[in-house]
Amino acid sequence: MELNSENKSQAKVEIIEFGPLKITGNFLLKDLKRDKEESLGEVLLCRCGRSANKPFCDDSHKK
Ligand code: FES
Numbered sequence: 001m002e003l004n005s006e007n008k009s010q011a012k013v014e015i016i017e018f019g020p021l022k023i024t025g026n027f028l029l030k031d032l033k034r035d036k037e038e039s040l041g042e043v044l045l046c047r048c049g050r051s052a053n054k055p056f057c058d059d060s061h062k063k
Contacts, residue, residue: 020044020057031055 010026023029023043030037033055043056050060 015047016044019048019061020046 012024014022014024016022021044023045024041026039026041028037028039029043045055046053046057046061048061050063051058052060
């Protein structure tokens with residue numbers, strides 16, 4: 001998707017070392033598994049694959 005001045009993302013994506021992706025700002029999360037789309041303001045998404053609550057991080061990466 002090409003970004004222009006009308007649809008620029010307001011979100012910030014941070015890669016937490018050895019942890020999740022932290023997304024903050026104005027964004028929509030479309031979760032196909034739960035068939036819903038929500039605006040959360042901040043979310044931590046699992047990158048390690050160990051979370052029991054995917055796509056969200058549940059701190060399993062710390063174990
Ligand atoms: S990154 Fe935290 S549980 Fe996977």
